[in-house]
Amino acid sequence: MNETRWLDAREMAAWTAFLDASHRVFRSVEQQLKDDAGLSHPQYEILVKLGAAGAAGIRMTELAESLITSKSGLTYQIGQLEKRGLVTRGACPTDVRGVTARLTESGRAALTEAAPGxxxxxxxxxxxxxxxxxxxxxxxxxxxxxxRLRDG
Amino acid sequence: MNETRWLDAREMAAWTAFLDASHRVFRSVEQQLKDDAGLSHPQYEILVKLGAAGAAGIRMTELAESLITSKSGLTYQIGQLEKRGLVTRGACPTDVRGVTARLTESGRAALTEAAPGxxxxxxxxxxxxxxxxxxxxxxxxxxxxxxRLRDG
DNA sequence: GGCTGGTTGTTCAAATTGGAATCACCGGCT
DNA sequence: AGCCGGTGATTCCAATTTGAACAACCAGCC
Structure with a gap:
């Protein structure tokens, strides 16, 4: 059992700044999207990834990993976006179990509209x-x- | 209506790294605390702040602001920690409406135990x-x- | 062919979150 | 003293999140 290497002043400053800035930035971004576009930040990020994926769409698992969220959480959010007509689910050509999510026209429009703000x-x-x-x-x-964290 | 100043490669790299690292670091920290100490990261942060506050404790609102969370969320978490005996609520000496949260002995012990990991x-x-x-x-x-965000 | 371990996406239950509404109280002013 | 806008904390509710359990399916191997 090694002795704990506590954080020195420099390290603590970096950690608390990281903590604090993360909370504040996300909160600010969340607020803006909710107010101006009616989207949560997670939802917006989904639209961005789908926008980048093009007509082929992306597999659910791949999308979940790229968003660093849980698979069940993604299922829920894709469901929400599908209800609003921004996203569609389709079968995956290479795997019967697979589901690919794609942006609809409406979804692309929503993204285009939300992006500048x-x-x-x-x-x-x-x-x-x-x-x-x-x-x-x-x-x-x-x-x-x-x-490091992706690999570890 | 100004034209949108999109992010250039340098800026986009900084933003995505920030997004990605934040998600991953928090996820990793959350995991460790849950596994090794049975605490969520928000709960751990509460214990830290209360630990630093000493015997006087802190007012709920002040604590909520310093943790960058909602007041209702804090009420909930303090309730959870109180159930476990890690925290106590007390009356505020200068304001009848006020509530001050304090660490119990047990809470301080839990913090001491969780900190190294x-x-x-x-x-x-x-x-x-x-x-x-x-x-x-x-x-x-x-x-x-x-x-900037704190003042803005 | 048939088995087996791993993968895919969803469903489920439980925990958490934030905002609006609420109730009690503070502090300055008349 | 009485009024009034603002503050402190909680409660309530709807939305979200996560991991575990699940059912269906893939892929390599005997």
Whole structure:
């Protein structure tokens, strides 16, 4: 049983800033999307991924992993979006069990409509607050963090 | 209506890394706490704040703000922790309406027990993955982001 | 062919969350 | 003292989240 290596001032500052900023940024983004587009952030992210996937759509499991959410949670949200006509479910060509989600025309329109306000808020909350070097360091550092956790 | 300033590659990289790392780090931390201490991350954060507050305790509203959560959510979680005997509610000396939450002995013990494993996971997921400069930049950049959102 | 371990997506129950409504109280003002 | 807008905390409700259980199916191997 090793002795605990507590966080020093520098490390604690980084951790609390990360915690605090994450909570605040997500809260801010959530608010904007809800108010201006009637979408939750998870829902918006689904639309973005589906938008990028094109006509072929994406498998549920793959989508869940890319969104870093649970499969059951995704099933629920896709259900919600399907009810609103923004998304359709289709059979997967290569696997009978598989389900592919696709954006409808209406869904693509909703995304197009929601995107500008969302980007503006992301700039306001995070991007435009940082300078070029900070952006690069952030991308590199947190990219590394993500990669480690994805593999580990 | 201004034209939308979309995110360029650098900005998009920072945003997606931030999104991705946040989801993954929180998920990892949540998992560790649940498995090893039977606490959710929000609950652990409550214990930490109460631990820092000492015998005087903290007012509910102040605690909610410092945790960046809703008041109703905090009421619920404090209720859960109270059931387990980790926290007590007391009257506020200066305001009859006020409620101050305090850590019990048992709560302090639970915190002491949970802390090492939690810190280890935070290191593993975030801190030890970064070098000194990255930590400093992260703290400075995200600190700035937090401050802006807190005031705005 | 038939078995077996792993995968896919959904369903289920339980826990959590946030916002609106509510009730009691504070503090300044008349 | 009495009024009034604002604050503190809880309650209530609807929406969401997660993991476990489940049923159907894939793929490699005997």
């Amino acid at each position: 969302h980007v503006a808020r992301v700039r306001e909350a995070l991007i435009d607050v940082l300078d070029r070097d900070q952006l690069d360091t952030l991308a590199q550092a947190l990219g590394r963090v993500s990669d | 939690h810190v280890a996971r935070v290191r593993e997921a975030l801190i030890d993955v970064l070098d000194r400069d990255q930590l400093d930049t992260l703290a400075q950049a995200l600190g700035r982001v937090s401050d």
